[in-house]
């Protein structure tokens with residue numbers, strides 16, 4: 394990859410790795426929850442647990458103790474405005490439903506943005522003890538070893554593709570219709586339930602591509618940079634920035650055009 398980490402980012406990346414791993418220890422220690430004992434947010438299926446909130450508080454406390462002038466945006470709490478230009482973007486548990494069920498696919502996602510531009514990302518999977526990390530221009534690592542997307546390989550018809558679904562029934566119905574068109578056109582589909590993990594799974598070559606509409610800033614902030622630094626194409630089906638009104642796509646570069654064509658033909662750019 395020939396990437397050279399920016400020496401100014403190295404201590405920030407180390408801080409984020411350490412905090413993500415500490416939060417992972419807290420999350421692992423949390424007992425398995427009965428999904429009916431947790432609270433909900435935007436819908437009856439959009440869960441949030443006390444562990445989400447505790448992990449986010451721990452992460453905010455550690456990051457802002459080290460860098461008190463930084464900003465902080467977390468899935469569960471109130472935003473903190475940045476005085477330094479750097480803002481931490483955090484999803485304490487991405488894959489909350491999986492966590493609440495004890496289904497082993499969840500992670501902690503920590504990104505840092507400088508004046509709105511992602512400069513580092515860390516995704517820690519406490520179940521597998523795997524930490525994905527990247528700094529802008531510095532390449533991507535898995536447990537500190539360089540990693541990258543699979544080299545150009547089989548065509549889309551033989552690609553393993555990840556995706557995910559929103560919480561609103563009408564969006565889920567539309568996403569199911571798109572999936573019905575995608576499924577016969579690829580090798581197979583995987584739905585892990587964590588966007589951050591899905592993006593890192595593309596980054597390390599365990600998926601050939603991933604697409605999902607409706608991702609929040611904290612879902613993709615770290616994983617998108619990690620996938621980009623690992624050599625994946627990361628963008629949106631509609632063009633423009635990664636936001637909740639677009640479909641985020643991450644793929645091996647040789648698969649991008651056929652995948653975008655397939656998604657458009659399936660109506661993925663017309664979803665509610």
Ligand code: LIP
Pocket residue numbers: 468484486487488489490556557558559560586587588589605612
């Ligand atoms: C999850 C996303 C996932 C999506 C789930 C859920 P959360 O985030 O990471 O890609 O398919 O529906 O939104 O809510 O677990 O942090």
